[in-house]
Amino acid sequence: MMSPATATELGIADGELVELEAGGRSVELPVCLLPGQARHSLAVALGYGRTAAGQVGNGVGVDVYPLRTLAAPHILRGVSVRGTGRSHALATTQDHFAIDTIGFAERNARAGTLVREATLDAYLADPHVIHAHDHHPPLISLWKDHEYEGEQWGMAVDLNTCIGCNACVVACQAENNIPVVGREQVLAQREMHWIRVDRYFRTDPGLTMGEVEDAAVVFQPMACVHCENAPCEQVCPVAATQHTRDGLNAMVYNRCVGTRYCSNNCPFKVRRFNFFNYHKELAETTMMQFNPEVTVRARGVMEKCTFCVQRIEAKRIAARNERRPLRDGEIVPACAQTCPTRAITFGDLNDEGSAVSRSREEPRSYATLAELNIRPRTHYLARLSNPADGGAPAHAEGHADDGAHGKESA
Amino acid sequence: MSTSTAADLSYLDNTGTDPAVRARLVVGDNDFHSITEKVCGIVEQPRTPPAWWVLFAISSSLTLVLFAMIGYLVTTGIGVWGLQVPVSWGYAIVNFVFWVGIGHAGTLISAILFLLRQRWRTSINRFAEGMTIFAVVCAGIFPGIHIGRVWLAYWLFPIPNQMLMWPNFRSPLLWDVFAVGTYATVSLLFWYMGMIPDLASLRDRAKTRIRYYAYGLLSLGWRSSNRHWHRFEFAYLLLASLATPLVLSVHSVVSFDFAVSIMPGWHTTIFPPYFVAGAIFSGFAMVVTLIIPTRKIFGLEEIITARHLENMAKIMLATGMMVGLAYSTEFFIAWYSGNRYEAFTFLNRAFGPYAWAYWTMVTCNVVVPQIFWSRRLRNNPAVLWVASILINVGMWFERFVIVVSSLSRDYLPTSWGYYRPTIIDVLTFVGSFGLFFTLFLLFVRFLPIIGMAEVKGVMPQAHLDRPGHRGHGDYHGDIAASEVV
Numbered sequence: 001m002m003s004p005a006t007a008t009e010l011g012i013a014d015g016e017l018v019e020l021e022a023g024g025r026s027v028e029l030p031v032c033l034l035p036g037q038a039r040h041s042l043a044v045a046l047g048y049g050r051t052a053a054g055q056v057g058n059g060v061g062v063d064v065y066p067l068r069t070l071a072a073p074h075i076l077r078g079v080s081v082r083g084t085g086r087s088h089a090l091a092t093t094q095d096h097f098a099i100d101t102i103g104f105a106e107r108n109a110r111a112g113t114l115v116r117e118a119t120l121d122a123y124l125a126d127p128h129v130i131h132a133h134d135h136h137p138p139l140i141s142l143w144k145d146h147e148y149e150g151e152q153w154g155m156a157v158d159l160n161t162c163i164g165c166n167a168c169v170v171a172c173q174a175e176n177n178i179p180v181v182g183r184e185q186v187l188a189q190r191e192m193h194w195i196r197v198d199r200y201f202r203t204d205p206g207l208t209m210g211e212v213e214d215a216a217v218v219f220q221p222m223a224c225v226h227c228e229n230a231p232c233e234q235v236c237p238v239a240a241t242q243h244t245r246d247g248l249n250a251m252v253y254n255r256c257v258g259t260r261y262c263s264n265n266c267p268f269k270v271r272r273f274n275f276f277n278y279h280k281e282l283a284e285t286t287m288m289q290f291n292p293e294v295t296v297r298a299r300g301v302m303e304k305c306t307f308c309v310q311r312i313e314a315k316r317i318a319a320r321n322e323r324r325p326l327r328d329g330e331i332v333p334a335c336a337q338t339c340p341t342r343a344i345t346f347g348d349l350n351d352e353g354s355a356v357s358r359s360r361e362e363p364r365s366y367a368t369l370a371e372l373n374i375r376p377r378t379h380y381l382a383r384l385s386n387p388a389d390g391g392a393p394a395h396a397e398g399h400a401d402d403g404a405h406g407k408e409s410a
Numbered sequence: 411m412s413t414s415t416a417a418d419l420s421y422l423d424n425t426g427t428d429p430a431v432r433a434r435l436v437v438g439d440n441d442f443h444s445i446t447e448k449v450c451g452i453v454e455q456p457r458t459p460p461a462w463w464v465l466f467a468i469s470s471s472l473t474l475v476l477f478a479m480i481g482y483l484v485t486t487g488i489g490v491w492g493l494q495v496p497v498s499w500g501y502a503i504v505n506f507v508f509w510v511g512i513g514h515a516g517t518l519i520s521a522i523l524f525l526l527r528q529r530w531r532t533s534i535n536r537f538a539e540g541m542t543i544f545a546v547v548c549a550g551i552f553p554g555i556h557i558g559r560v561w562l563a564y565w566l567f568p569i570p571n572q573m574l575m576w577p578n579f580r581s582p583l584l585w586d587v588f589a590v591g592t593y594a595t596v597s598l599l600f601w602y603m604g605m606i607p608d609l610a611s612l613r614d615r616a617k618t619r620i621r622y623y624a625y626g627l628l629s630l631g632w633r634s635s636n637r638h639w640h641r642f643e644f645a646y647l648l649l650a651s652l653a654t655p656l657v658l659s660v661h662s663v664v665s666f667d668f669a670v671s672i673m674p675g676w677h678t679t680i681f682p683p684y685f686v687a688g689a690i691f692s693g694f695a696m697v698v699t700l701i702i703p704t705r706k707i708f709g710l711e712e713i714i715t716a717r718h719l720e721n722m723a724k725i726m727l728a729t730g731m732m733v734g735l736a737y738s739t740e741f742f743i744a745w746y747s748g749n750r751y752e753a754f755t756f757l758n759r760a761f762g763p764y765a766w767a768y769w770t771m772v773t774c775n776v777v778v779p780q781i782f783w784s785r786r787l788r789n790n791p792a793v794l795w796v797a798s799i800l801i802n803v804g805m806w807f808e809r810f811v812i813v814v815s816s817l818s819r820d821y822l823p824t825s826w827g828y829y830r831p832t833i834i835d836v837l838t839f840v841g842s843f844g845l846f847f848t849l850f851l852l853f854v855r856f857l858p859i860i861g862m863a864e865v866k867g868v869m870p871q872a873h874l875d876r877p878g879h880r881g882h883g884d885y886h887g888d889i890a891a892s893e894v895v
Binding site: 033089094095098100102106107109111114155173185188189190191196198200201222233234236237238239255256257258259261263264265267268269271272273274275276277298300301302320369372374 | 426486487490491493494495496497499527556557558559560562563565566575576577580581582583584667670671672673703720750754757758760762763817819821822823824825827828
């Protein structure tokens, strides 16, 4: 890992293979540009390039032990870096390519409205500070609103407590039988995660990409937000994605023919398509790992976050059998269950006392891209920070996202 | 047939601008018989020309490539294409819109120009209609194969079923099914019906039993009686009136696939007229691309005259300017709307990773047609031919820019991507040209490529100036005696 400014200085491009040499020994590694890495320093990861790790681990990455000595087990000084001019494709689920100038500027400019933040001082002065930039025409719809007699589900994600650890991603993958597609498919941008952690960098305004050295990271867990006015539902020609009676935006796998129109029309791009039969060559034992409550999706079918509908139904049936209403907090989706900081709240929006309903009342509550009149059911609670100098930029300026963040071979 | 010597070909030039002289629609010393001989002669050649076999071998091989690619796709999955998550539609949809667009010229020439009494259409309408049908056949393949579970494609049709499930009538893809289906049906009927008198001519001239029965069956017992002609012309008029709104509707509905979505770069009200103008533009370009070599090879310059080519060049100039206007309007609105996503999409088109595609499109579609302002250049078949091919390239790129560049960078920057076609994508596209040319070559060999009966109706020998007699076809009044140049 190398900061973009250092890379510019050395004339090294993102993904370029470089030769690191120290004490007469050298290794060749691809560079991953990451703002925030200290100037003129590099970070390399131990533990790769294994030879006896089985099918999954063998030959992945580069073994950097040749550089490590007893004299300098952790920090190595006087390393020389030489670009080779060859490059290596790092398979990452963020930023699949080094970005051009106009894309860089736009990404920075947008991040502030997508992932909202404010300093504590600004928030105390005006609790609605994070809504200061909500300007849009009146939101009216062509269609009649859905009506809900029983529950209608909603989610809230507190960006204040989210630490971006990706545990929700793994939990969701395990719960919902999400296929692991491998390096080639990730390079082709076909990862299947139903929830992901979107990451943006906040840099000083006015810098070009190559000048960025230091940056703060902002992130936002992103899954299907179950729009009340869902663009995907309208465009599916076979009505394979539908609104349920309790407000979920449901995928009917059996009905899906795979036009992928829903994915195109999804502003969050959270829908995932089975480009191949990802479950074709699985051992019997692997199949036994699958969650029996969740359908394994076939080739040619779209899939996405269901708000863990299998868990909702299980609790609902149990409550009905016991002739009692569902209790708030009883239903916990896999992501919320796993979240170490309890950043994700799930519950009934028709119940005024539920935790998720109460979080809607907070001034920090906002919905990403709400100006499109899609009325997301997942709201975010803006992140508040209390920087020592009290004057870090408030939202909507100076966010930057840069470089890739590949763990595979770095 | 021609009175001129071989060296003197000036009689072929009917592109004069003297308003007092009405240009002849058929030049040379032709009468009804010579027209029949010329057009039927192409089909009746006892030996197929070797050049035809060479071209047919190439195009049918490419057709096989197309079917092989489809087979591989269906057995393996959509993943064999370069699609990914932000860009879920790629070559298949680009090719679909491209072919549907090409399929516009035929019906425009046959229906709209018929109703507008543009008599010059008679020499090229059969040809253009044929091309329309073949283009629509190619177009029809792509939406079918681009879906993830091809074997369930029939779910897009409103067929009553045991699930009591209707398709979603709110989806533009469903409107597409209806629009393209109707268009294909009406175009096919129109093409076939207009061909019946000419098929009967081929039947009457048949020297072999197979030909006699084949053309006899196709000509549906046509005996050229007055009553037949009366009904034929009335039915033709009705079909033309029916087909006219379809010319406008089909590509409008195709544009709804994009315009009804919420993606920046797709969600614009300008799309229906913009797409229709573009479709006519590309359709005429394809007619010109095909007709210039065909008239040369089969010696049809006296029927498909220089003036026909010039008229088509003028239409391409006009429609090319319309798409140019649409491109600039899009940019203006992107800025004027104050919508940051929309503004970025257009900035990104012109200066982002797909700028190469955007500027290819602008060069081919806006800059190239400007040469048609020059009389000398537009009347040079070689220049016209090259320009028409460039326009086809440009129109393909227009669809590529619309579909791919808009999707590649939408709302959330973390989900931006860059789409690259795979070899399978490219071969499928090339293969569709194989199918198109295969059908076209079969058409040239076995069917009358010029509407003989209609051409005869606009020749001086039809004596349209004599009161009391109505020539068939689009007769619309008396023709001045000074017509004969």
